[in-house]
Amino acid sequence: MAHPLVTPRPGPEPEPLDPRTAPAPRYGTASLADLLPALTAPHAVPGVAATGLELPGADRNCVFLVDGMGWELLRAHPDEAPFLTSLLATSLGGSGEPLTAGFPATTATSLASVGTGLPSGAHGLAGYSVAVPGERRLMNQLRWQPYTDPHLWQPYPTVFELAQAAGIESCQVSSPTFEHTPLTRVALSGGTFLGRLTGEERMDLAAERLAAADRSLVYTYYSELDGMGHRYGVDSDAWRGQLMTVDRLAQRLAEQLPPRSALYITADHGMVDxxxxxxxxxxxxxxxxxxxxxxxxxxxxxxxxxxxxxxxxxxxxxxxxxxxxxxxxxxxxxxxxxxxxxxxxxxxxxxxxxxxxxxxxxxxxxxxxxxxxxxxxxxGLHGSLHPAEQLVPLLEVRT
The missing domain is CATH 3.30.1360.180 (Gyrase A; domain 2)
Known part of the structure; x- marks a missing residue:
């Protein structure tokens, strides 16, 4: 029987989908959790688990993560993002294929996967909001409300921490707003946090920090594209304008890379209206x-x-x-x-x-x-295993 709030579809009533047919993220070979382990693999960082994702080694690695820039969205907007579009063939080391975000395809989960090199079943940020076991309440893992001890909730070290201990100068260049948040502590801490308000400042400082040591690992982040998608949708002029800004920022950073560097541009999830x-x-x-x-x-x-x-x-x-x-x-x-x-x-x-x-x-x-x-x-919404949300780019620039 059709549900009263679901628009009926013509033809015979469809059979329920089998969860076993859902496209699970490609953990261990092509997920966000594999990115930092792949970048640090040539340096044999103690404590970082091996991964099946193979990327060419570099002394200096930079990850530029754009919140909400899904693979399908990027491919659909070549005019707004000519620089990023020119890099599509470099994805996954030249294969032209995307990464999978991991499940769910949401910011708190994905940032924890990037930073720890672990999927959500290990790091534990398994959704936008999840139940606190043994208690009849939800915890919002993006806002970290109600407050829970961060390192009891997520006890594993980040790859940044392990890399710093191994002599790789690590830092995060992001909005000052995020410096002391519990999510940053459990997902992205390690080395030095440097807060800058504008995207241009972040790109310039990321390049500067990349050149500051013989071996370096730099992470920088831009959130405004995601915000425009949530507020106005990914079919809006506001979203397209932000994608144009992201394209200029990525090119600005790429043009400042010091020698022996690799820049990887990726995202935490895509989005659908x-x-x-x-x-x-x-x-x-x-x-x-x-x-x-x-x-x-x-x-x-x-x-x-x-x-x-x-x-x-x-x-x-x-x-x-x-x-x-x-x-x-x-x-x-x-x-x-x-x-x-x-x-x-x-x-x-x-x-x-x-x-x-x-x-x-x-x-x-x-x-x-x-x-x-x-x-x-x-x-604009996201979170699922649908390709529009699950697939994210991994674009490469090397010097």
Whole structure:
């Protein structure tokens, strides 16, 4: 039976999607978690796990991460990003292929994967918001609310810390706003943090710091593209204008690279615009709410936490209602499918929803208008395993 808040599709009623068919991130060979381990591999940094991603060695490595610049979005806008477009063939060491962000494709998770070299099942930032095990509350891992001890929540060292200890001068060049945040502490700390307000200042300082030592590892970040996508959508002039700015910044940095350097330009996730008629409001939907204690994650990658004893019923209802446009899996199914990586730490297991519902198409979102008014008003969304959100570039410039 069609759900009253889902637009019926012509023809016979579709079968639910099998979560085992979802395209799991390519952990170990081509995910964001593999990037820093690949860059530090030629330097044999103690404590950094080996990865199957192979990149040419360089004495000086710089990562420029653009929040929200998905692979498909970049390829669709060559006029706005001529410099970045010219680098597409250099992706993944010349193969012309993208990386996968990891699951979920969201900022807190991806930044932790970049910084620690670990998938979300290990570092534990397994969603935009997740349940605190043993407590009936959600923790927002981007805003870090309510506060939780960062190093109990994410105990592993970052690659920056390990590289610094091995004699590689490491630093992060970003907005001053992020210097003392818990997310920075658990995901990107190590070496020196240098705050600069403008993108131009960050590019210039990143190049300067790259040249300051014989061996260096520099990370710099730009968030405004993502903000325009959330506010106005990726089909907006505001978003396209920001992409033009990103293109100029990337070229500015590339033109200042010192000798023996490699610059890698990547992103934490892509984004899709979801129309109002394709959004289902959990807070107004009695059927989806039945048996649910907490709704975590975000609109295209939901963690659903059931009241005790109701997990099987919640899974059945979510599959019936949403299963033709979302991969809907029980916790153990999602873990076995490799969505969170090849293994999940015991401390992370309870942070994953009893049910995990992930958008499989670009025309579905589960919002929560009362409990998440800000997030529900966003035009551009992300989080899922859909290629538009999951695939991110890895563009290379070498000197």
């Amino acid at each position: 979801v129309a109002a008629e394709d959004r289902i409001d959990f807070d107004e939907d009695w059927e989806l709410r039945a048996g649910v204690a907490l709704l975590g994650g975000e609109a295209r990658a939901r963690h659903v936490y059931a009241v005790p004893g109701a997990a099987a019923d919640v899974l059945a209802v979510w599959r019936e209602v949403l299963g033709d446009r979302m991969w809907v899996a029980g916790r153990d199914e999602a873990i076995a499918a490799g969505w969170f990586g090849p293994y999940v730490d015991e401390r992370v297991h309870g942070r994953i929803g009893d049910v995990v519902a992930v958008a499989a198409t670009d025309d579905i979102a589960v919002t929560a208008s009362h409990n998440e008014p800000g997030e529900s008003s966003m035009v």
